Amino acid sequence: MILSRLKHHSDTVAGLTSLAAMVLISVAAFYGLIGFSGQGADWQLLSDNYYQSILLFSIKQAALSMLLALLLAWPVARALYYGRLPFQHSFLSLCILCFVMPTLVLITGLVALLGRDGLLTPLLGESWNLYGLNGILIAHIYLNLPFAVRVLLQALHNIPDLSWKLAVQLKFSPWQRLRLIELPALRGAFLQLSGFIFVLCFNSFAVVLALGGGPRATTLEVAIYQALKYDFNIPEALTLAWSQLLIAGALFLLIARAGRSNWLAVDTLSHQFTPQPGLFSQWGHRAVYLLSWLGMLLPMLALIPGLYQSDLSRFSLSALVQPTLTSLVLALVSASTAITLAWLMLIPIRQARLQQHNRRAMVLEWLSTHSLVAPAMVISVGLYILLLPHFDLDHHGIWLVLLLNCALVVPYAVQQLRPRLLQYDAQYQHLSQNLKLSRRQRWWVEWPFIKPTFISTFALILLLALGDVAIISIFGSDDWTTLPLLIYSYAGSYRIAEASLASLLLLLICALIVWAFERARHHA
């Protein structure tokens, strides 16, 4: 008995230690900034017009992005659910690729498509301008809509066959089906998605940096970057950072409290019966599906003509080898560490949920995902300043990048793994206890249940780590360059063909990873 309690405690301690380490990274970063300047935040900034316009724009663009992404994702998810359309698996894989697409690749594609000399720009009239709110919204929708489609589709799949059979028996009208079956099934997903997408767009950095500009199209995150890079005004950066942390953090907490994920959905549900849509609806679903394919593929295809814009014959492909390898190794190590940390952090959360200590579970969940709402720029610069006197960051900065990349992808791993593990606990915890399964047996039983989710989670965070540029743009050095940083430097010096080539390569690697992991998941 003592031995089993000790094992139980050691799991909890490992989980709490991982959580403490994650919190420590954020605390150390803020401490680094405050300690360096010897000043706190500049609260007078709150009444400044500049601050207010940035805050308003951050909220406006995030709210619009979220609203449009969800409104557009819903018909796509319905088309997939009702439509029985060809190549659905490929479409869903493409959705993942879009969600994790390195921002720089997307921006290069969007500029090639809708920029000043873009392929589609002549069709859009003279007043069209990609830069500003237009471009930011398009990029945010492109990144988040496919993710929303997958989540909404999953929520629709969780509707039991029996509900549909009952609806048919009771001769429900389409409106009744929508109101009494579909909307209640989607409500939780809508709520969670709206919070998640809002927070992602509110904290958006690379998209706004590339397509925004000026106080009229700047988010808090970009303003923090500008305050640190151009003025090195730490009090201003801190004020902006606290604002971002408080607003995004509070919203995230609210959504976590109000939203109900569908982890109680049980695996025994069978999906063999969905109502057949009418002929008009069927054509509508097909049209929506076709447009979605086009919308997702066009920015990728637009990269290809860029290759012919200048002479690539002088370009040595070997210039891409080292950055590609560095990116892959960095992403692999970051993702492996992040998924281990996430798994460990979920142990005390699962225990709190099982003991019905919901408030404790919520606090732990918030702490485990807090780096999603903490300003990445503050964390990177704060740690940089803190560590600069102790480490040669020019040569060993790669370790810091690894740490930061890992910290930034951990919340995604937690978000993805949590519902499946909680579902396992809800479904099988009593049975496991009653069967007196040993630790090894528990693992043997739990692993096949969690394996498909584990694989897709690992792929997701691997891809996110692969494309991250927010941090690397500060720490990158000549000793080691990553592929996103290379694209950034090519685009910065208007070497569009090279930027397109590097973007295509990065996209190809991402697509290969998505394909390989989707295959592994299906076989799991």
Next chain:
Amino acid sequence: MLEVDHLAIERDGTLLQYQLSVATGEILAIQGRSGVGKSTLLSALAGFVAPCQGDMRWQGQSLLGLPAEQRPVSMLFQDHNLFEHLSVRENLQLGFSGKAPAEALNAASVALQVSDLLDKKPPTLSGGQRQRIAIIRTLLRPEPIVLLDEPFAELDPSTRQLATSWTLHSARAQQKTVLLVTHQQEDVTRLADRAIELG
């Protein structure tokens, strides 16, 4: 002997109270209207519900201090008795401290007419087939107390008869102390030494 001594459990603002004893090797049927607390009693004995007063003793030793994993109890729940992602064979082998008794499991599978389902996964089985598989494992596990919560609810009349007679035979052969929650009088007649009505 299993003793439930002035046990009180609070559930949704209501205090449920229990007082009973079951001799070693006895089969006790528990009946009563829905919501009276039959399943709650089994959950408390298995260690999933904490009582607010009283005691539960097995052979004179209190069970209260023991976590669910260490109680001498094998329980059949109303649902979720099988891991959906494991095969029937893998499911049957769980819950034994050493090697699972292959011979006994095979014989039971034949007796309960599920021997051709061993390599299938639970989602492909009917409710009655799943229930029979869960009954086999619950009875064959080396725990002296067996708690059965509506074990035959999903079975048709002929498999019901088959399952009750196998359960009776198996429980007697292993000297199991069985608490059986059921709404069916025929289960009581076929299986139980004694029946009590809760509420």
